[in-house]
Amino acid sequence: MNVADNMKNILEEYPNYQETLFTKGYLITSNLFKELDLYPFYNNWNKEECGTFNNGMPVNIYYHKQQDYHVYEENGITAAIIGHAYNPFDMKYKEVEILKDCIQEYKKNEEAFLEKISELTGIHIIVINDNGNLIVLQDCAGMKACYYGIAKDDVCITSHPQLVGDIYNLEIDANVNELMQKWFFSLTGRYLPGDLSPYKLLKRLGPNTLIRYSEDFKLERFYPTERHPELSEDEYEESLNLIAKVLKNNIELCTLKWDVPAISLSGGMDSKTTLASANGFYDKYKYYSFHSKPQEIEDADAAHEICREIRVEHDIYAIPERNEDIQDFEILKKIILHNASYIDNPKDNEIRKFIYLSRLNDFDVELKSWVSEIGRAMWGKKYSVSLPETLTPRHFTIFQTRYFGSPKLLRHSDRSYEDYLQRINLTQPIYNYEHADLFYWEFRFGSWGSNVATTQDISRHMVTMPMNNRKLMDMFLWFPHEYRKKDMVNRKVIKISNNEIAKLDINVDNMYLRGKRVFIEKIYYHYRTFFYRSK
Numbered sequence: 335m336n337v338a339d340n341m342k343n344i345l346e347e348y349p350n351y352q353e354t355l356f357t358k359g360y361l362i363t364s365n366l367f368k369e370l371d372l373y374p375f376y377n378n379w380n381k382e383e384c385g386t387f388n389n390g391m392p393v394n395i396y397y398h399k400q401q402d403y404h405v406y407e408e409n410g411i412t413a414a415i416i417g418h419a420y421n422p423f424d425m426k427y428k429e430v431e432i433l434k435d436c437i438q439e440y441k442k443n444e445e446a447f448l449e450k451i452s453e454l455t456g457i458h459i460i461v462i463n464d465n466g467n468l469i470v471l472q473d474c475a476g477m478k479a480c481y482y483g484i485a486k487d488d489v490c491i492t493s494h495p496q497l498v499g500d501i502y503n504l505e506i507d508a509n510v511n512e513l514m515q516k517w518f519f520s521l522t523g524r525y526l527p528g529d530l531s532p533y534k535l536l537k538r539l540g541p542n543t544l545i546r547y548s549e550d551f552k553l554e555r556f557y558p559t560e561r562h563p564e565l566s567e568d569e570y571e572e573s574l575n576l577i578a579k580v581l582k583n584n585i586e587l588c589t590l591k592w593d594v595p596a597i598s599l600s601g602g603m604d605s606k607t608t609l610a611s612a613n614g615f616y617d618k619y620k621y622y623s624f625h626s627k628p629q630e631i632e633d634a635d636a637a638h639e640i641c642r643e644i645r646v647e648h649d650i651y652a653i654p655e656r657n658e659d660i661q662d663f664e665i666l667k668k669i670i671l672h673n674a675s676y677i678d679n680p681k682d683n684e685i686r687k688f689i690y691l692s693r694l695n696d697f698d699v700e701l702k703s704w705v706s707e708i709g710r711a712m713w714g715k716k717y718s719v720s721l722p723e724t725l726t727p728r729h730f731t732i733f734q735t736r737y738f739g740s741p742k743l744l745r746h747s748d749r750s751y752e753d754y755l756q757r758i759n760l761t762q763p764i765y766n767y768e769h770a771d772l773f774y775w776e777f778r779f780g781s782w783g784s785n786v787a788t789t790q791d792i793s794r795h796m797v798t799m800p801m802n803n804r805k806l807m808d809m810f811l812w813f814p815h816e817y818r819k820k821d822m823v824n825r826k827v828i829k830i831s832n833n834e835i836a837k838l839d840i841n842v843d844n845m846y847l848r849g850k851r852v853f854i855e856k857i858y859y860h861y862r863t864f865f866y867r868s869k
Contacts, residue, residue: 336503337496337500337672337676338373338374338499338500338503341355341373341374341500341668341669341672342373342374344665344668344669345373345376345669348662348665349376351662351665351666351669352376352378353376353378353399353400354666354669354673354792355374355376355378355669355672355673356374356398356493356494356496356497356673357398357400357673357791357792358398358400358401358493358791359397359398359401359492359493359494359497359673359791360395360396360397360398360401360403360416360459360492360493361395361396361397361490361491361492361493361497361498362384362393362394362395362396362461362470362489362490362491362492363394363396363488363489363490363491363492364387364391364393364394364488364489365394365488365489365490366392366394367381367394367396370396373500374497374500374501375396378398378399379396379397379398379399380396380397380398380399380403381394381395381396382394382395382397382403382405382414383395384405384412384414384461384463385407385410385412385463385465385466386463386466387466387468387489387547388466388467388548388549389466393463393468395414395416395461397416400794401416401417402415402416402417402418402429402796403415403416404429404430404433405433406430406433406434406437408434408437409441410464410465411437411440411441411462411463411464411465412461412462412463413433413436413437413440413460413461413462413463414433414460414461414463415429415432415433415458415459415460415461416458416459416461416478417456417457417458417459417473417478418456418457418458418591418796418798419432419454419455419456419458419460419473420432420454420455420456420584420587420588420591421435421453421454421455421587422453422455422580422581422583422584422587422803422806423453423580423583423805424453425583425586425587427587427590427591432454435450436450436451436460436462437462440462440464445559447462448556448557451471451804452474452557452803452804452805452808453803453804453805454473454474454803454804455473455474455584455587455798455799455800455801455802455803455806456473456798456799456802457473457477457478457787457797457798457799457802458472458473458478459471459472459473459478459480459493460472466548467546467547467548468545468546468547468548469544469545469546470482470491470539470544470545470547471539471543471544471545471556472539472540472541472780473541473802474541474705474802474803474804474806474807475541475704475705475708475775475779475780475783475799475802475807476539476540476541476776476779476780476781476783476784477704477705477779477783477784477787477799477802478493478784478787479493479494479538479784479785479787479788480492480493480538480539481493481494481495481498481531481536481537481538481539482536482537482539482545482547482551483498483533483535483536483537483551484535484551485498485501485502485504485535485536486502488502489547490536491545491547492536493788494673494675494788495531495532495533495536495675496532496672496673496674496675496676498533498536499532499533499675504533504535505533506532506533507530507532507533507534509743509746510526510530510531510532511532512743513526513743513746513747514532514676514677514679516740516743518735518736518737518738518740519679519735520679521735521736524677524678524679524735524782524785524786525677525678525734525777525781525782525785526538526677526750526781527730527731527734527746527747527750527751527754528747528750528751528753528754528755529754529757530750531675532675532676532677537553538780538781539553540758540776540777540780540781541775541776541779541780542555542556542557542558542772542775542776542804543555543556543758543776544556553757553758555758555759555760557804558764558765558767558808560765561765561766562765562766562767562808562811562812563812564766564812564814565812565813565814570813570826573809573812573813574823574826574827574830575830576809577806577809577810577823577827578611578827578830578831580803580805580806580809581607581608581611581800581801581806581827581831582611582613582614582831584611584800584801584803585608585611585612585615585701585800586614586615588699588701588798588800589615589618589619591699592698592699592796593698594620594696594697594698594699595618595619595620595697595698595699595700595701596619596620596621596622596696596697596699596700596701597609597612597619597620597621597622597700597701597703598622598623598624598700598701598702598703599621599622599623599637599640599641599648599703600623600630600633600634600636600637600703600842601632601633601634601635601636601637601640601840601841601842602633602703602841602842603710603821603824603825603841604703604704604706604707604801604824605637605703606640606824606828606835606840607703607706607801607824607827607828607831608701608703608800608801609621609640609641609644609832609835610827610828610831610832610835610836611800611827611831611832613831613832616644616646619646619701620647620649620696620697621637621641621646621647621648621649622648622649622650622651622696623637623638623648623649623650623651624650624651624652624653624687624690624691625650625651625652625653626653626683626684626686626687627683632842633842634650635650636840636841636842638650639838639840640835640838640840643834643835643838644832644834644835649696651690651691651694653683653686653687653690654686654690655683657682657686659686660686660689660690663685663686663689666685666689666792667682667685669792670685670688670689670789670792673788673789673791673792674785674788674789677785678785678786678788678789680789688789688790688792688793689792691793692792692793692794694795695794697795698795698796699795699796699797699798700793700795700796700797700798701798701799701800702797702798702799703799703800703801704779704783704799704801704802705779705783705799705801705802705807706801706807706810706824707774707778707779708771708774708775708779708807708810708811709771709807709809709810709811709813709818709823710810710818710819710821710823710824711768711770711771711815711816711818711819712774712778713733713770713773713774714770714815714819715819717859719859721769721770723763723768723769724762724763724769725769725770725773726863727747727748727749727751727752727755728748728863729773729863730751730755730773730777731744731747731748731751732859732863733773733777733778734747734777758776760772760776767811768811768815771811775807810823
């Protein structure tokens, strides 16, 4: 029995969980599905048309009932947003207005359109259909997953490769399947090399690239387009104030867009930046933390102390410690892993957390403080080494996971990265953007991050990320490497936005950046890169 048949049997036995299958998913396709009441849709998906393909057949967009969808058409040009978006530069937060602006800029020229979409915060896919010529691209960090390809002559663009695999009865690529079965695959990244998916005919789209479709798919890089500013010290203050203003605008827009927003917090730098940026809107939000394992208690307690000091109420959710304390844990675990296409294989404590939080009714949107790590020179911290200016495919491979005793899979990963880096013009640093920063942006977030976000989509509430904005992340990179590595951008923004938090000096270091872990990572880094260079 294949995984699709097994999942179908489970959901027929537990029909109350049918709506959790591929939650918040989408599928853009030339195929017309007539039986939306059957697996895998189960009457939980809607269908809209987004113009037509060049052959006159409709562009069908299927989307889960918990997934937002917005469309606008003008003079033969159709624009759609799957997900949500808001613009901190003009303070617009209604997607139809944003789509109107996108089409107006697109009609000027494509460069103006791409400049406009780089202003947007949120988690989304944007589709432009210009009389049969499609453009598809993601949010800043690719948090709304996107895979594309041709399955049995049908165009398929989807959030969930497993959805396409189930519909078309696809077989998992042998090399990918072998990698995902290895014990070391889940040690770190839990994502696949290059733009691989579990299926050969589907490729992953990443941040800062887009796909075009007319007669076939074409992958292109659209960012960066020029050198970024390199700030002198006397220019820091103006840029820091601009970052603080954009973040504050995003926080305000979330209060206008949703009725009951909440900010999830830890004691880390990114959470404190978000919390400080909410100053002036503290009464509009709920605040919470959770702990699903002992190491997370320190984080939750630190967040609680910070909130107490700035006089906002903060809840801590203690996730049950045993699987049997979560109703239907084993059933929901199977659904979660299926939704993740078996790429992301969370530990049981994480799955308990996902299920527990999905059953809360305390808020309608959660603000996560992800993405600003892009601007914090994270690889230098993790490996405690000076990375070369130009990274090799081997660097990309070892950043992904640890290939212990599997030379064949190691070489396969190297080749996958080499091929993909050539296709997206990333074999060398682009302009003055650090190679390692672009890797963290386009792979760590675009692949690992989107996998995790997809896994967590089982929750009924929405998730947004106020730092997930291309222009905002670009501003972080204007500062010198060492300044960013010391988290000075975040520290200064916190001080600007709420100096009371800055003065508390409550810090919880990332558990993955602590001494013993960094030492082990450093040894592995030198071992693998040394032998790669010697070939």
